[in-house]
Amino acid sequence: MNSPAPATDAAQPPVPTRMLVHALIRADGTVDAGQLYTVAGVLGMSDQQVRLCLKRLVAEGLFTHEGRGRKALLHAAPDATGMVVPEVGYVRHAYRQDLGLAPWDGTWRLFAFAVPEASRTARDALRDSLLRLGAAPIQGGLYVSANPIGDLVEPQARHLGVAASVTYFTSNDLRMGDLSDPPALAAALWPLADIAARYQQLAHLARHLLDALTRLDSAVPDRVDGPGGHAGSERLAMTVRLAAAFTHAMEPDPLLPPELLPQPWPGTTARRLAADCWSALAESDRRNTESGPPPRLFTLYEDLVPR
Incomplete structure (x- = not known):
């Protein structure tokens, strides 16, 4: 019986081949090459691309x-499993915000540094760390965050050997030119329209995947679509697509407190739909797969999302 293909959307980000391999790592640290090539085909990847x-x-x-081709078994190194999802604490904080459990205290955290040209590499690394942590540049050498990231910035500055060049301070009345209203400042400092668009893509994909999964489950009788079967591969492809879209949406998000964001904020809806989709995919896998260890990806997000 032909099962329905998962919904696709040209606007969705492509799934990196490297991410697919990491996504199929099972609880025992292995990846079945046959399953990998099959799921890659569902995602439109060529065998040569995978090889x-x-x-x-x-x-x-x-x-x-060990082995060759589709009969090979891959063994992941201990540090090879961390690229599928954003950092755990970051994702958990996002869901805490969505649940109203992390209100803003009204304080801006500011970081100023003047690192000489002789230490340019360290200066660039410090700047990149601040950006990854969700801080935004106000002007040369001055960055601001709405979240308390100082405990993360300081160890990085020490590691880079520039701790003495960094100044930390806070403000409850930040003003840039004529802007002093916190939501207006946030809109000026962070690319909220782009971030919102990424979350709208994620929400759109999650809705389509939920519909496609319902059709897939109704078309495939229980216990006949083992991990190497067509339906099992379709389900895995859906899971990997969702992971790629979730990461694409979350990566540039500074996780500003809801008090600083336009409401309703698309990120809240998208993360809720993504969580529903993760749960449905994991439950479908448990219900329909007869044998074989599932990839860690099926349960990883379930562990991250508060219920």
């Missing part, structure tokens, strides 16, 4: 393998 990716991953020491 080249595997060659690079093995050369980098992230995987070893």
Whole structure:
């Protein structure tokens, strides 16, 4: 029986081949090459694309393998499993905000530094760290965050050898030119329209995947679509697509407190739909897959999302 293909959307970000490999790591640290090639085909990837990716991953020491081709078994190195989802604490904080459990205290955290040109590499690394932590530049060498990230910035500054060049301070009445209203400041400092658009893409995909999963489950009788079967591969492809879209949406998000965001904020809706989709995919896998260890991805997000 032909099962319905998962919904696609040209606006959705492509799934990186490397991410697919990491997404299929099972609880025992292995990846079944046959399953990998099958799911890659569902996602529109060629066998050659997968082979080249595997060659690079093995050369980098992230995987070893035994066997050849589709019969190979890949073994992940202990540090090879961290690229599928954003950092755990970051995701949990996002859901805490969505539940109203992390209100803003009204304080802006500011970081100023003047690192000499001789330490340019360290200066650039510090700047990149601030940006990754969700801070925004106000002017040269001055960054602001609405979240208390100082405990994360300081160890990085010490590691880079520039701790003495960084000044930390707070403000409850930040003003930029004529802007002093906190939501207006947030809109000026962070690319909220772009971030919102990414979350709208995520929400759109999650809705379509939920519909596609319902059709897939109704078309495939229980216990006949094992991990190597067509329906099992479709389900895995849906899961990987959702992971890619979730990461694409979350990566640039500074997780501003809801008090600073336009309401309703698309991120809240998108994360709720993504959580519903994760749960439905994991439950469908448990109900329909007869044997074989599932990828860690099926349960990873369930562990992150508060219920």
